[in-house]
Amino acid sequence: MADTTAPSRRTRGGGGAARRAARSAVSFETARYIERNIPNYEVLSEEALEVIEHNAEVILEEIGVNFPDNPAALKRWADAGADIDGERVRIPRGLARQLCATAPSMYTQHARNPDRNVVVGGKNLVLAPVYGPPFVRDAEGGRRYATMEDFRKFVKLGYMSKWLHHSGGTVCEPTDVAVNKRHLDMLHAHMTLSDKPYMGSVTEPSRARDSVEMSEVLFGKDFVAENTVMTSLININSPMTFDDVMMGALEVYAQAGQACIISPFIVGGAMAPVSVAGTLTQVMAEVLAGIAYSQLCRAGAPVIMGAFVTSIDMNSGAPTFGTPEASQITYGAGQLARRLGLPFRSAGGFSGSKLPDAQAAYETSNSLNMGLLSGVNFMLHACGWLEGGLVSSFEKFVMDADQLGTLHHMAAGVQMDEEAQALGAIREVGPGGHYLGCAHTQANFKTAFWKSDLLDYKPFETWSDEGARDTQTLATERVAKMLNDYQEPAMDPATREALDAYVAQKKEAEPDSFM
Amino acid sequence: MADTTAPSRRTRGGGGAARRAARSAVSFETARYIERNIPNYEVLSEEALEVIEHNAEVILEEIGVNFPDNPAALKRWADAGADIDGERVRIPRGLARQLCATAPSMYTQHARNPDRNVVVGGKNLVLAPVYGPPFVRDAEGGRRYATMEDFRKFVKLGYMSKWLHHSGGTVCEPTDVAVNKRHLDMLHAHMTLSDKPYMGSVTEPSRARDSVEMSEVLFGKDFVAENTVMTSLININSPMTFDDVMMGALEVYAQAGQACIISPFIVGGAMAPVSVAGTLTQVMAEVLAGIAYSQLCRAGAPVIMGAFVTSIDMNSGAPTFGTPEASQITYGAGQLARRLGLPFRSAGGFSGSKLPDAQAAYETSNSLNMGLLSGVNFMLHACGWLEGGLVSSFEKFVMDADQLGTLHHMAAGVQMDEEAQALGAIREVGPGGHYLGCAHTQANFKTAFWKSDLLDYKPFETWSDEGARDTQTLATERVAKMLNDYQEPAMDPATREALDAYVAQKKEAEPDSFM
DSSP states (O other): OOTTTSOOHHHHHTOHHHHHHHHSSSOOOOOOOEEOOSOOOOOSOHHHHHHHHHHHHHIIIIIOEEOTTOHHHHHHHHHHTOEEETTEEEOOTTHHHHHHTTSOSEEEEOOSSGGGOEEEETTEEEEOOOOOOSEEEETTTEEEEOOHHHHHHHHHHHHHOTTOOOOBSOSSOOTTSOTTTHHHHHHHHHHHHOOSOBOOOOSSHHHHHHHHHHHHHHHOHHHHHHSBOBEEEEEEBTTTBOOHHHHHHHHHHHHTTOEEEEEEEEEBTTTBOSSHHHHHHHHHHHHHHHHHHHHHHSTTOOEEEEOEEEEEETTTTEEEOSOHHHHHHHHHHHHHHHHHTOOEEOOOSOOOOSSSSHHHHHHHHHHHHHHHHTTOSEETTOSSEEGGGTEEEHHHHHHHHHHHHHHHHHHTOOOOSHHHHOHHHHHHHOTTOOSTTSHHHHHHHHHHSOOOSSSOOSOHHHHHHTTOOOHHHHHHHHHHHHHHHOOOOOOOHHHHHHHHHHHHHHHHHSOOOOO | OOTTTSOOHHHHHTOHHHHHHHHSSSOOOOOOOEEOOSOOOOOSOHHHHHHHHHHHHHIIIIIOEEOTTOHHHHHHHHHHTOEEETTEEEOOTTHHHHHHTTSOSEEEEOOSSGGGOEEEETTEEEEOOOOOOSEEEETTTEEEEOOHHHHHHHHHHHHHOTTOOOOBSOSSOOTTSOTTTHHHHHHHHHHHHOOSOBOOOOSSHHHHHHHHHHHHHHHOHHHHHHSBOBEEEEEEBTTTBOOHHHHHHHHHHHHTTOEEEEEEEEEBTTTBOSSHHHHHHHHHHHHHHHHHHHHHHSTTOOEEEEOEEEEEETTTTEEEOSOHHHHHHHHHHHHHHHHHTOOEEOOOSOOOOSSSSHHHHHHHHHHHHHHHHTTOSEETTOSSEEGGGTEEEHHHHHHHHHHHHHHHHHHTOOOOSHHHHOHHHHHHHOTTOOSTTSHHHHHHHHHHSOOOSSSOOSOHHHHHHTTOOOHHHHHHHHHHHHHHHOOOOOOOHHHHHHHHHHHHHHHHHSOOOOO
């Protein structure tokens, strides 16, 4: 609904393609990634930042970090000047930060549709969907293990979501496909069902290599050698442990010039101290070590400083989302990332709720708003995340994706030209009048205010007559309509055949494994 | 639930009364008003602020504002140097701002329980409940006209809500009581069922006088003459019209030294231009004129610069809430208020949704977070608002009131002492360990993280076994429990008798009117 009237950056920019898309019945218009025209919000003082940075170096130098089962990594660290003690790597003060200096402050991730390229870093914000849940949920089918068919549906929804810039990675875990082969189907889905940028596999170094090879089929080998076409998620096993599988994938991607998010995964009180300052200190130490290691693999490899950090309910041990402490940590991490001069990944449409209900929305909005204002450059999990990341929700996907429009409009900042000042309109209307029909309103109303494509603004009586639908019900209907309207983006048939052949050949080459 | 373990400013401060309250079975602990230890967020540049302030003076000088049916007001303005043309008042550049200078930058509103006094202004944020809806809604009874019994229930819920500092005013419109008498019952309810500060009546100047007289009964005549015991809501009839009823109430309160919020009521595109800058310009002109007028009534009368401003859905004409444009206007209005040196009222738990569902929560969270960061000093409608202000929702009241806890914890800022830095804990746990059992976690977990008293953090299986309740269902149960646990705060019997007698005598003095 209403895609033809809802404002978007492209429409406002007046691009001809956007205007044509807006006139067509089925519009798959995608907004350009956000370029903030508003300031960041900073919660930590200069002095606090210096204390945290100092303490992070204390951790690296005195406590150190673990690189288990990875002799090559230990050798790289030793060659760079670190002290090695078993699997423990102690990094002299300043060395990690110095190594981080070769990482670019900004990079372009290419999409097969160049209009969908994203520039990660600076004032920009790129929005990508939920990543990782083994379950899916919708109103009709309830909660169940995710399948490849679910995965494809989420990729389609992401492709059609106007405010989503990135197709993401494991939008849900397709549990009906062998563990050692599902990355092939997932990448194939992102490459063929969408034309937005995507993420590569990280569950084995060999699967990272497959991801690079499939990208070479899609983009051409030379193009991939020269350009970044994937941004993949490398989690640190907090506290201070860099496991060999994730590091193996990082090594593959860094050496191929492909981007990685290097991200502590922290539930405060479990994987980090139960305090904001302590958690930020550990985050800083971990990302310094991880990003430094990426540069040891290949100086200049694009990386994002990640921080997946949330709080805990000490009664149940459950992670809690959209909490003020999670916000404080994210605001602080954004400041630390900017001081390091690197792109920043954090926030998302987080919630611990089991349902796409009010709890889900409170927690999600708290987190989305904080993500915008904290200067996040790459927001994974921007839509569809439910139940602490155990569930990809179809309804919540389109609900959150609609809310992402508010971030675009907020980030555009306040226009101050003469038309926006509107003194003429105020003169025209005068005391006691109204603005509904005045010339200024007529000229500007279509683009003046963000408009939801989902939420209900109707009068009570109309809403009642139409079945008194709540947000989840509206979302169920929107999911069905979008999947019904979906049309696959065009692809060169030879490329498509080559992708199909790559997947088939790889699948034939080894037996299924569900381990 | 969990009042005994949930952190609060008082518990953290270690007050003996708070500890005793925490030990009792029924705790009606109330957090102190928020004193921000975090910066404000500012979206407008210095240059933009100067343009808006300049244009606001253009409006006052060239277009002017209307004070209809109010010869005394016109005389006050003429005496002050304004140009009068019929009911139109044109105010020479700079005069309104100069008159505003006598208003205090901060004031204390006293409550009958001095522990509940609030200081309005500066870095503080006082939270007050929903104001004005003619309807109420709960899950069981649906949407219906509000009654005095509903009103009393909301006052009880407000009294028991830990994060709510103020009892508010018309928490719903008691439509079963005569229009000319309901203010007596409403004030009686706030005065007897709660001990938090409250608002006075503004629907007739005579009712404002009754509010002052009832306050004199409660606090003593001398106390009221010397102190502010009410903060009442004076809406401007935007654009640029100051109607005689509201101005009459303002005159009464200002002359009695009682505080007023002077607040444009604007749906952008209807009562103001369909642009952020234009709306802010009109808001600034209107509050300058209104606050200046309050100071003409009594120099030094406490006032709050208000801004009830939201966007519109041009398809339906419905006001829309929690939108990015509403946020931009509020951030900007906060900057303008600080430059004027006056307390600022804006934001609230706004939503256009018909139900306390995900839409309601998205919109509310957007607005609550913006309210905190925009520097709001007095937030009316902080909980319970639904359906664009037509409905006071019992469930949403407790849902929002729970979320207000996040604002308190966010506002507390980041502690940076040695305990918070937690380097000892990081050393103790080391790479690969976990923090759940470490000494630092044991010492700090009770107060480290905000904890909801309402939302569900349980594992899926437990939640399922307990009936798979959504947020609304949890809230229904919480409302029932709170009303069941409610206990009236103690009051001197003579005061209570005098209040009863005042209401009875006033009610007998004139016939019921429902106009």
